[in-house]
Amino acid sequence: xxxxxxxxxxxxxxxxxxxxxxxxxxxxxxxxxxxxxxxxxxxxxxxxxxxxxxxxxxxxxxxxxxxxxxxxxxxxxxxxxxxxxxxxxxxxxxxxxxxxxxxxxxxxxxxxxxxxxxxxxxxxxxxxxxxxxxxxxxxxxxxxxxxxxxxxxxxxxxxxxxxxxxxxxxxxxxxxxxxxxxxxxxxxxx
Amino acid sequence: xxxxxxxxxxxxxxxxxxxxxxxxxxxxxxxxxxxxxxxxxxxxxxxxxxxxxxxxxxxxxxxxxxxxxxxxxxxxxxxxxxxxxxxxxxxxxxxxxxxxxxxxxxxxxxxxxxxxxxxxxxxxxxxxxxxxxxxxxxxxxxxxxxxxxxxxxxxxxxxxxxxxxxx
Numbered sequence: 001x002x003x004x005x006x007x008x009x010x011x012x013x014x015x016x017x018x019x020x021x022x023x024x025x026x027x028x029x030x031x032x033x034x035x036x037x038x039x040x041x042x043x044x045x046x047x048x049x050x051x052x053x054x055x056x057x058x059x060x061x062x063x064x065x066x067x068x069x070x071x072x073x074x075x076x077x078x079x080x081x082x083x084x085x086x087x088x089x090x091x092x093x094x095x096x097x098x099x100x101x102x103x104x105x106x107x108x109x110x111x112x113x114x115x116x117x118x119x120x121x122x123x124x125x126x127x128x129x130x131x132x133x134x135x136x137x138x139x140x141x142x143x144x145x146x147x148x149x150x151x152x153x154x155x156x157x158x159x160x161x162x163x164x165x166x167x168x169x170x171x172x173x174x175x176x177x178x179x180x181x182x183x184x185x186x187x188x189x190x
Numbered sequence: 191x192x193x194x195x196x197x198x199x200x201x202x203x204x205x206x207x208x209x210x211x212x213x214x215x216x217x218x219x220x221x222x223x224x225x226x227x228x229x230x231x232x233x234x235x236x237x238x239x240x241x242x243x244x245x246x247x248x249x250x251x252x253x254x255x256x257x258x259x260x261x262x263x264x265x266x267x268x269x270x271x272x273x274x275x276x277x278x279x280x281x282x283x284x285x286x287x288x289x290x291x292x293x294x295x296x297x298x299x300x301x302x303x304x305x306x307x308x309x310x311x312x313x314x315x316x317x318x319x320x321x322x323x324x325x326x327x328x329x330x331x332x333x334x335x336x337x338x339x340x341x342x343x344x345x346x347x348x349x350x351x352x353x354x355x356x357x
Contacts, residue, residue, distance in 0.1 A: 026201050041245075041248075042241065042245050042272040042274070042276050043271055043275075045241060045242060045245035048241075048243075049245045049246070051249060052248060052249020052250040052252070052257075053250070055235075055249075055255075056250045056251060056255045058247065074239070076238025077238065077242050079239070080235075080237045080242060165232075176279045176281075177280045179280065180252055180280045183252055184254070188269060189252065189253075189254040
């Protein structure tokens with residue numbers, strides 16, 4: 001939550017796509033027309049959706065807030081990010097080592113998500129050849145990195161180890177079609 | 191040889207204003223993929239799996255683009271949750287071109303029938319995804335019909351082809 005607060009304080013006109021636990025926490029910090037709740041749009045696919053959005057809207061940054069469990073559901077997407085990821089895509093992987101929103105089971109121990117991203121060609125890759133993979137361990141480190149992450153060319157894949165000490169609000173499944181219409185309206189489409 | 195000319199298909203895709211092709215090629219779409227990537231001017235994105243591709247296409251559309259998704263029926267089955275969540279549920283008009291694996295064998299009554307064959311149409315029907323058949327160049331206008339239906343209903347629509355695209 002503290003990391004998300006740091007992001008919310010810096011965010012201006014970027015699209016923010018969130019899924020799973022982040023969909024419960026981000027709305028407590030942000031109410032922005034370019035926020036997009038991806039919950040229940042397809043398990044594990046938030047960053048894939050974000051990749052499409054970033055390709056479609058190269059003039060602004062697309063930030064994806066997703067979990068490590070979701071990444072395990074679509075690991076091949078790292079290779080796709082390593083090949084096609086554009087300059088304006090920032091994936092923030094919230095690494096809590098558990099499927100927090102679903103069964104609560106632990107992830108397989110020892111999975112190195114930054115290592116997986118590097119091995120998939122994200123570092124030095126993407127469509128730009130400028131892809132970056134980082135693991136940022138502290139809130140201070142994240143706050144210091146944010147101005148750079150929000151402005152420099154990527155794609156970026158950033159692993160953020162997190163623990164959650166805040167109670168999670170209940171899941172609210174708002175109308176999915178309305179979420180889509182709202183984001184397109186905010187992007188002045190149609 | 192039955193099947194659609196890949197050249198004609200690429201022209202039809204261009205004429206309808208598609209901006210991207212998200213595609214996992216198979217043996218039947220090999221020639222189509224080669225043509226698309228060899229100077230069609232359309233960006234071709236080849237994801238690792240079909241569910242991923244459907245989500246990428248959804249993001250492209252929400253961002254104002256007009257992607258075409260080309261996948262095999264087995265990939266359609268793999269992508270079930272993404273098609274539900276990124277298409278049917280939120281009313282995103284995914285345009286799907288689906289290779290009907292097993293169709294040619296079934297038409298020739300070659301046993302055993304590929305298990306992908308009989309479930310393809312019922313699966314599309316279960317999602318209430320309208321579909322048109324594309325078995326030869328004379329049916330190429332089915333792409334425009336599918337495109338129009340997706341646009342008018344803001345829901346996924348599909349084209350089913352049963353034969354390999356021809357060079």
